[in-house]
Amino acid sequence: MIREEELDLLLNELYQRYGYDFTNYARASLKRRVNRLLTIDRFTSFAELFYRVKHDPDYLTHLVEELTVNVTEMFRDPALFKAIREQVLPVLATHPFIRIWHAGCSTGEEVYSMAILLEEANLLHKSLLYATDLNPSVIENIKKGLFPLSQMKQYSENYILSGGKKEFSSYYMTRYEWAKFDDRFKSKMIVATHNLVSDRSFNEFQLIFCRNVLIYFDKELQDKVLTLFDNSLERLGFIVLGSKENLRFSGIADSYAQMENKEKIWRKMR
C-alpha cells in the first residue's frame, strides 16, 4: 500500500507538471488505483513510478487512464433505463431539439444505450448526444462504435429488462470478436475531452447523465461538479446519477425533485 505522503507527492506532480487535478478525488479509491498501477506496470517501488511520471511525459495518458475507473456497460441498471423510456422521453419529445450530455462517459456504452432508446422512441433524428470524458484515449472508442462481442449476451439481457422489444443483435454487425454498432448512432454524437474538475459549462441540456463518476470525488468536488451541471441544465431538465449516488445533501438540492419511482433521476424545478 502506498502511503498518504506518497500519494500527495504524486498528485502534486500531476497537477504542477501536467495540469491534471486529482487532489479532491476520494482517497481510498485513488490509493487502490495507484497500487494497481504499481502491480500492472511492474514497478518495484513508488519511487520508480514517481521517477517515470517526472521524466516520461508519454506515460501520462496511460497513467490518467489507469487512475480513473473505466468500467461501464450498456443499459446498466435496466430499471433506470425503463424509467427513462417511460417518464423522461415523453417529456423530451415535446422539444423541437434534444441535447443530452453524458459527462464522464468512459468508453461510451451508455451513450449508445441512450441513442438506441431515442431511436426506438423515434427521437434520434432531432437529438444530439454529447459524450465527454477526461481520457482522450477511451473516448476514441465511441467514434469507432466497437464493443466486445463477449459482452453482448449481458447487454441483450439488460436491453430486454429495460423494456426493449427488438432483437438486440439487429443494432450491430459482428466483426471477429467485436460488435460494430451502426454508424447512424455515431452520427448523432459529439465526442470531446472534458475534465469535470477544471473545465466549464459549454452548453445547455435537457438531460445530463453522470453515473458512477461522483463516487470518486470528495464532497467538496461533488458539490462543485453538481453546480456545473446545474449551470448546464435547462429548467425542468433532468439529471441522472449512479444507483448509489445522491444529490440530496448537495448545494443544489433545493432546486431539484427526485422522480417518484425511486430511480436516481432528478428534475430541475427552478
Added chain:
Amino acid sequence: MAQNAITPYQYVVLGGSAGSLEVILNLVERLPEHLNAVIIIVIHRKNDKDSILQELIANRTRLSVREVEDKDPIQFNTIYLAPPDYHLLIENKELFSLDSSEKIHYSRPSIDVTFESVAEVFGKSVIGVLLSGANADGAAGLAQIKRSGGYTIAQNPATAEVAYMPQQAINLTEVNDIVNADELADVLKQLLIPHIS
C-alpha cells in the same frame, strides 16, 4: 463510554459467499441492540437491485440495517451491507466510499477489497470473520487484518456449507480462532461486550 477501554474491538467485518447467508441471519438475530460496534457485511450476490438482502437481515435483527450509499457516515450499532455491483471502501474514520472498478476474484463487491480497507483505517480495533464460500476472495484480506493487529476468525470449514473459502484463509494465515457457525454470535459478544472482571 468508559467501558470501551476494556474491549479493543469496535469494527466487525464479515465476508461470505455461497452458504454464508444462513450463518449471517442466525448471527444478527442474536446480536444485542447496544453493541458499541459497527458491523460491515460483504456477501457475494447477484446484482439484485431490490435490496432483498437488506430486508432479510433487517427482519432478523434489532440493529438498524443499511445498504451503503456513496459517502455515508459510519455509525455505531448499525449493520452496513456492501451494495451489489460496488466495492465497499472506508474513506476515512468517519465515511464510507464506493468504487465500481474491476472485479476482484470475479466479484464486486469483493471481500478482499473491504477487508484491506478496514484493516488500513481501523487496524487493531477490527474483528474480521470469513464464512462459507466457494471462492478464494477474502483470504488475503483476512491476512491483512491480522497483520494490522486485528482479530481474525474463520468459520470452521467442517460446519461450512462450502468449506473452500474459510479453508483458504486458514491455509494462508494463522487465524486467531476457528469457530462453528452456531457459536459465532457468542464469540463475537465475548469480544465486543466488556465483561465485569
